[in-house]
Amino acid sequence: MLEQGKIDSKQAIMLMLSTILPTAILTVPAVTAKSARQDSWMSIMIATTVGLLIARLVVVLGLRFPGKTLFEYAEEILGKVPGKIVGLLYIWLFFLYIGSGVIREYGVFMVTAIMPDTPIIVFHIVGVAVVAYMVRNGLEVLSRFNQLTIPTTGLLAIVFILSTKDMKLARLLPVFDAGPLPIVKGSVAPAMWLGEIVTFAMIIPYLIRPREAHRVATLSILLCSFFLTMSILEALLIFGPNVTGHWIFPAFNAVRVVSIANFLERLESVIMVIFMLGGFVKLGVFYYAAVLGSAQWLGLKDYRPLVLPVGVILVALSIPLWGENIVEVLHFIGQVYAPFALIVLEVGIPLLLLIVSLTKGKGGESDA
Amino acid sequence: MIVLLILLFAGIILFEVPGLVKKKMWRELAAFLAYLLIGMALSIPQVLGVKLPNPTKAIEALIKPISELLK
Amino acid sequence: MLKKITVFILLVLLTGFLVGCWSREEITQIAIILGTGVDWTADGRIRLTVQIAKPGSFAGGAEGGGKGREPASWAVSAEGKSIEEAERYLAMRVPRDIYWGHCITLVIGEEMAKKGTRIVTSFFLRDREPRETMWVMVAKGEAKDVLETHSNLEKTSAQAAGLLERMKTGYSVQLREFAEMLASKGVQPVVTRVEVKEAGVTPGSEQEKKSPAHKQVEITGVGVFKEDKLIGWLDAEKTRGLMWLKGEPMEGVITVPSPGEPDKEVSILIRRGKTKIVPKYDGKSLRFDVKIDMEGDMVEQQSLEDLAKPEKIKFLESGMAEEIKRRCNLALKKAQKEYAVDIFGFGNAFHRKYKKEWRELKDRWDDVFRQAEVNITVAARVRVIGLSTKRADVPEK
Numbered sequence: 001m002l003e004q005g006k007i008d009s010k011q012a013i014m015l016m017l018s019t020i021l022p023t024a025i026l027t028v029p030a031v032t033a034k035s036a037r038q039d040s041w042m043s044i045m046i047a048t049t050v051g052l053l054i055a056r057l058v059v060v061l062g063l064r065f066p067g068k069t070l071f072e073y074a075e076e077i078l079g080k081v082p083g084k085i086v087g088l089l090y091i092w093l094f095f096l097y098i099g100s101g102v103i104r105e106y107g108v109f110m111v112t113a114i115m116p117d118t119p120i121i122v123f124h125i126v127g128v129a130v131v132a133y134m135v136r137n138g139l140e141v142l143s144r145f146n147q148l149t150i151p152t153t154g155l156l157a158i159v160f161i162l163s164t165k166d167m168k169l170a171r172l173l174p175v176f177d178a179g180p181l182p183i184v185k186g187s188v189a190p191a192m193w194l195g196e197i198v199t200f201a202m203i204i205p206y207l208i209r210p211r212e213a214h215r216v217a218t219l220s221i222l223l224c225s226f227f228l229t230m231s232i233l234e235a236l237l238i239f240g241p242n243v244t245g246h247w248i249f250p251a252f253n254a255v256r257v258v259s260i261a262n263f264l265e266r267l268e269s270v271i272m273v274i275f276m277l278g279g280f281v282k283l284g285v286f287y288y289a290a291v292l293g294s295a296q297w298l299g300l301k302d303y304r305p306l307v308l309p310v311g312v313i314l315v316a317l318s319i320p321l322w323g324e325n326i327v328e329v330l331h332f333i334g335q336v337y338a339p340f341a342l343i344v345l346e347v348g349i350p351l352l353l354l355i356v357s358l359t360k361g362k363g364g365e366s367d368a
Numbered sequence: 369m370i371v372l373l374i375l376l377f378a379g380i381i382l383f384e385v386p387g388l389v390k391k392k393m394w395r396e397l398a399a400f401l402a403y404l405l406i407g408m409a410l411s412i413p414q415v416l417g418v419k420l421p422n423p424t425k426a427i428e429a430l431i432k433p434i435s436e437l438l439k
Numbered sequence: 440m441l442k443k444i445t446v447f448i449l450l451v452l453l454t455g456f457l458v459g460c461w462s463r464e465e466i467t468q469i470a471i472i473l474g475t476g477v478d479w480t481a482d483g484r485i486r487l488t489v490q491i492a493k494p495g496s497f498a499g500g501a502e503g504g505g506k507g508r509e510p511a512s513w514a515v516s517a518e519g520k521s522i523e524e525a526e527r528y529l530a531m532r533v534p535r536d537i538y539w540g541h542c543i544t545l546v547i548g549e550e551m552a553k554k555g556t557r558i559v560t561s562f563f564l565r566d567r568e569p570r571e572t573m574w575v576m577v578a579k580g581e582a583k584d585v586l587e588t589h590s591n592l593e594k595t596s597a598q599a600a601g602l603l604e605r606m607k608t609g610y611s612v613q614l615r616e617f618a619e620m621l622a623s624k625g626v627q628p629v630v631t632r633v634e635v636k637e638a639g640v641t642p643g644s645e646q647e648k649k650s651p652a653h654k655q656v657e658i659t660g661v662g663v664f665k666e667d668k669l670i671g672w673l674d675a676e677k678t679r680g681l682m683w684l685k686g687e688p689m690e691g692v693i694t695v696p697s698p699g700e701p702d703k704e705v706s707i708l709i710r711r712g713k714t715k716i717v718p719k720y721d722g723k724s725l726r727f728d729v730k731i732d733m734e735g736d737m738v739e740q741q742s743l744e745d746l747a748k749p750e751k752i753k754f755l756e757s758g759m760a761e762e763i764k765r766r767c768n769l770a771l772k773k774a775q776k777e778y779a780v781d782i783f784g785f786g787n788a789f790h791r792k793y794k795k796e797w798r799e800l801k802d803r804w805d806d807v808f809r810q811a812e813v814n815i816t817v818a819a820r821v822r823v824i825g826l827s828t829k830r831a832d833v834p835e836k
Contacts, residue, residue, distance in 0.1 A: 113567050173791040185437070239615060242622035257572055257615060262605070265572075298399045305388055305400040308380045312407030320410075320420050335435040336428045343434070 002295055002303050005140035007203070009212040014150045015143045016200060016220035017227075019285045021153065022278030023105050024193040024224065025231040026271075029250040031334040032232060036186030037241035038172045040232050043186035048225040050187070050347075051194030055217035057350045058197060062204035062213060064357060070201040071296040077357045086349060087297045094345045095290035096310070098196065100317035101333065102283045103127055107318070108326055109275065113252060113268075124315050128287075131280055132311040135288045136304055139206055142284045149277035155270045156227055160234050162267070163258045167237035190228060192338040194221055195346035202289045248330065287314065369415050377408060466494065470535040473512060474597025476582025477559045478548035480518060485551075485558070487525035488516035488583045490597045491533065492541075511594040514587045522562040539568035543601035545575050545614060546633065548582035552662060552669035556628075557621065560667075564618055571615035574604040576631045577662035577669060584635050588654050591639070600633060600656045607690065609658040609675070610682050621667055624801045625786030628664040629681065632672060633657065665780045665805070673770060680770030683731055683763060684783045684815075686714030693735075693766070695758030697742035698751045705746070706739035707759055707821065716788040720796060725811040727785055733763055736823040740830065747828035752821050759819035767815050781808040 007015070029040070036043040065073035070090060075083030106127055107120040134142050176183075197217055204213050235250035238257055247253045252271050259265035291310050295303035322329045356362075381404070388397045413420055428435065476488040491513045515532055519525030530537060545563060547556055563569040578585045590599035604611035612620075612630050620628035638655035660674045661681065673681060679691045694704040712733040719726040737755065740746055746755065774782050786804045790797040800807050 116567070170787070170791065174794045177790075177794050240619045240623070243615065243619050246622075253571060253615075256570055259572060294399070294403070298395070300396050300399055301393065302396055305384050305393070305396045306403055308384060309400060309403035309407050312377075312380070313403065313410060316407055316410035316414065320414065320422055321424055323422075323424070332424050332428075336424060336431055339434045340427050340431045 002292060002300070003139055003206055005138045006206055006208045007139060007143045008208045009216050011143040011147060012200075012203060012207055012213075012216045013220050013223070015146050015203065015281070015285065016197060016216070017153065017223055018146050018150060018278050018281035019199055020193055020196050020220070020224045020282075021227055022275050022282045023102055024190070024228055025156070025251050026109060026249050026275055027105060027330075027333060028190050028193055028228060029232040029235050030245065030247055030330075031189040031338075032186040033236065033241060033250065034186070034245040035182045037178060037182065037245065038174075038236060039176060039178070039183050040186060040236060040241075041172075041229055042176075042183045044190050044225055044229045044232060046184065046187040047190035047194055048221060050191040050342075051197060051221040051225065052218060054195045054346055054350070055197045055200070055221050056214070057347075057354060058201045059204065059213045059217050061350060061354050061357070062201055063210065064362075066210060067205045069205055069292070069296060070198075071293045073357075074353060077353050077360070077362055084297065086353075087293065089349070090345065091290055091293050091297065094198070094341065095286045095293060096313060096317060097321065097337070098341075099283055099286035099290060100314050100321050101337070102279060102286065103314060103318040104322040104329060105333075106276070106279045106283070108329055109249065109252075112326065113249065114272065121315075121319070124318050127280065127283065128311045128315050131284045131287055132307050134280070134284050135291060136307045139203070139288065142281065142288060145284075146281045149281065152270075152274050152277055153227065155274060156230060159255055159258060159267055159270055160230050162260055162264065163234055163238060163254060165260070166257055167234075169237070171237055171240040172233075188342060189334055189338045190225075192342040192346065193228075194224060195342055197221060198346050198350065199285055199289050201350075202292060248326070283314075287311070290314075370412070373411060373415055377404065380404065468535055469538040470533045471538050471540075472542045473595050474544040474546065474586055474600065475539075475542055476516075476546040476548060476578065476586045477522065477551050478582050479551040479554045484518045484520060485522060485525050486516050486518045486548075486583065487522055487529060488514060488586045489529060489533075489537070490514045490586045490595060492595065510589060512589075512597070514583075516583055522559065539566065540570065542569055542573050542597075544597050544604070545569075545573050546582040546585045546600075547575070547577050547630070549578060549580055549669065551582070552577045552630075552664075555667045556617075556664070556669075557667040560614070560618060560621070563614055569614075571613065571618070573614050574601055574631070575612050575614050575617045576600065576604070576633045576658075579632055579634045579659070579672075585633055585656055588635055588656055590655060591653055596656050600658075603656070603658050604631060607687075610661050610678050610685075610687060623787065624804055625781070625788075625790050625797075626784035627666070627780040627782045627805070629661040629673070629782045630664065631658055632660045632662050634659045663774070663778050663780060663782055665778070670780070671778050673773060676766060677770040677773055680766035680768070681774075681782065683712065683733075684714060684729065684767050684770060686712075686716075692738075693759060693762045695755060695762050697740060697744065698746070698754040698758075699744040700742040703740070703742035705737060705742070705755060705758075707735040707755070708738045709733055709735040710822070716783075716785060718785070718789040718792050720789070720793055722796075725789075725807060727788070727811055727813045729767075729813060729815045731763060731767070731815065731817045733759065733817065733819045734822055735759060735819065736825070737821050738825055743830060743833050745829040747824060752824075755821055756819045759821070760817040763817045763819060764815050767817075771813055771815075775809050775811075775813075779809045780805050785811070785813075 032040045032043050061073065065076065071087045074086040077083065078086060103124050107123040110123045111118065111120050134145055197220060200217055204210055207213060231251040235244045235254040238254050244250045252268060255268050255271050258267050287310065291303050291306045294306050294310065323332050384400055385397065388400065471492045472489045473492050474490040478486040480486050493511055493513060515529065517525045517528035517532065519528050526537060547559055551559060564571065586596065588596045590596045593599040593602060609631050610629060617628060617630060620626050633656050635654050636657045638653060638657060660672055660678045662669050663671045663673060691709050692706055693709065694706050697703045697705045712731060715730045717728040719728065737746065774780060781804060785808055
């Protein structure tokens with residue numbers, strides 16, 4: 001096996017939390033609030049259902065082929081050539097695509113909200129360099145680092161409690177104002193984000209107890225949607241639907257509003273910490289998946305030689321792939337890539353794999 | 369800029385290649401070089417100011433009916 | 440060994456890189472803006488006035504004693520076609536980097552407010568430095584004058600104005616709330632009005648003469664907006680009515696006639712309260728039932744009678760309800776009849792209950808609101824009567 005490390009279920013849950021959440025809390029609230037407005041929480045509920053189904057799909061597939069990752073069982077199910085094509089799709093259109101997207105979001109956020117004078121490419125290169133080191137050291141190091149940094153996510157809850165002073169429940173009324181269509185539209189982006197649980201397919205073989213994979217995936221999705229709902233509600237309850245939909249990073253603005261007794265204020269660094277540390281892990285997971293997947297795709301004995309070249313590719317893709325300016329970045333993420341990835345890569349192909357493997361009778365009986 | 373980039377690539381090659389040659393991992397070496405070439409092909413034109421075709425545009429065209437719905 | 444040396448070199452190099460970053464701003468290199476004002480000049484340009492803190496006179500002010508107080512701020516203005524342009528002209532006068540992160544107040548001049556405040560708010564909401572929590576005010580007259588005053592008690596007039604807002608002595612609005620009101624069709628914005636007025640004197644020692652009466656910032660009600668344009672004012676008395684109808688911080692003092700001696704007053708300090716707006720709509724006529732619950736403390740009586748009796752308190756309570764209702768009606772009438780704008784958020788209450796009907800009415804809401812019938816019912820309660828029952832300074836009969 002390429003990866004010697006093993007992680008336990010707790011680490012896997014935390015890793016999945018960091019795989020989904022860091023960019024989700026920053027980007028999703030705006031996209032969802034724009035269409036679903038005060039009913040955004042319903043969009044998240046729909047997205048959670050979709051996410052749970054995707055999680056189930058991925059785990060059922062993974063358990064039918066114990067010890068194998070997405071890339072390995074895709075070949076086994078579909079045959080050599082179609083399997084390789086599916087693998088290629090995942091490397092280039094999912095792991096590298098989202099990976100470079102994470103780098104770009106990270107850079108855009110730093111430049112927009114914190115350090116406007118620094119060239120964006122500096123953040124890209126520095127970020128990737130740090131993460132490359134983590135990925136080279138393997139899955140265990142990645143999840144240990146994550147264990148170290150994940151408690152910062154709890155700050156989200158603290159900030160939420162601190163900002164209740166500025167909230168008004170009436171801002172969520174009337175419920176179901178615009179009808180079902182905007183709510184469904186608003187659920188696409190969060191569903192795509194929660195659907196990133198597909199990366200779990202790369203990690204299932206390295207679980208100490210694979211039998212717990214179902215629980216891991218379900219819990220990860222539920223935790224993610226809990227924090228996502230919280231950050232979206234925070235922004236909605238503070239700004240109301242009209243204003244929330246027009247911020248680029250509503251969660252960031254919402255945190256800026258917190259001011260307790262004139263001294264506990266300016267807490268935006270909290271969001272920054274979560275986003276930067278979490279963003280590193282998120283990038284790490286996708287980076288790792290791309291490297292490991294490539295190694296398996298090419299049938300290598302070691303994935304480490306690929307780490308640095310893939311890092312170069314990630315940085316090189318981060319600018320052209322996601323557009324010239326922030327407007328294009330937001331458009332590509334919300335209206336182009338999110339529906340595409342959701343339909344094709346997160347639901348379509350896994351479902352196809354499962355159906356084919358069931359009809360061909362491939363893979364061991366799933367014990368779930 | 370271009371000099372820095374070439375230095376970076378040289379650094380990466382120096383870092384990885386000797387170990388791979390010593391261990392006689394030819395397949396890995398080939399894969400490494402292939403990926404590095406892709407990386408160069410993607411980054412050097414950007415530094416020189418050449419615009420690359422953007423695959424996201426292709427996805428945009430593919431997914432257009434759905435993006436329209438999402439507006 | 441080689442490894443250790445490499446690590447050491449790396450550490451030294453990294454510390455060199457990590458401490459510095461592009462956008463660092465040292466405190467001695469930035470001009471911290473405490474308050475800003477925007478005016479529309481006679482020749483149609485934007486004048487930006489900023490009050491900049493002088494950090495030197497903030498530190499150790501108390502020990503300075505003998506030297507006399509140096510003003511802690513500097514107000515400077517510049518004109519331009521837009522706010523950012525004016526800021527760039529300012530930058531030619533201010534020898535440091537202008538830093539908006541600590542700006543407490545945004546004062547909009549009367550002419551600017553009449554011209555339209557959306558011209559002003561965009562910059563402050565879009566730029567990353569100004570915070571959405573800064574207090575927004577409209578100046579009666581020019582914003583420049585407000586920023587050029589000096590506060591006797593606080594270090595700077597911007598801080599003084601910010602503190603006045605924070606204490607909610609009037610109706611206070613943060614930038615984010617202003618944006619929310621501007622973005623909503625169910626409520627029209629109201630913004631604190633500030634004026635520069637003479638406010639007391641600074642008593643001097645015998646040798647010095649008493650300093651002349653001092654001009655200071657004062658909150659004197661609210662400005663009423665239709666969309667983003669200022670169309671009128673409410674004075675302090677009507678502002679209370681507005682706040683009570685909106686259900687915003689329910690504080691304030693009212694005086695009611697004393698039960699036994701109607702020509703003498705009793706003061707009641709309102710502690711807390713709740714407002715509930717219930718719209719009733721049958722397709723043609725629109726009615727709002729407003730229910731206000733108030734709780735207050737009796738703090739002062741001019742009459743000599745013993746008020747510490749249940750039936751007297753009942754009487755006070757009904758007087759209190761009467762007075763609250765009168766004040767609310769004053770504000771309501773002014774808004775309905777004179778300005779014809781819904782500054783109370785009745786539209787939002789209507790939207791919450793009748794979401795389908797709202798879609799038809801929202802674009803002509805102010806018209807609908809003008810003809811709406813409003814029933815105000817007030818339930819008032821006196822909870823506490825201070826430290827004495829009967830007056831302590833009246834002899835027993």
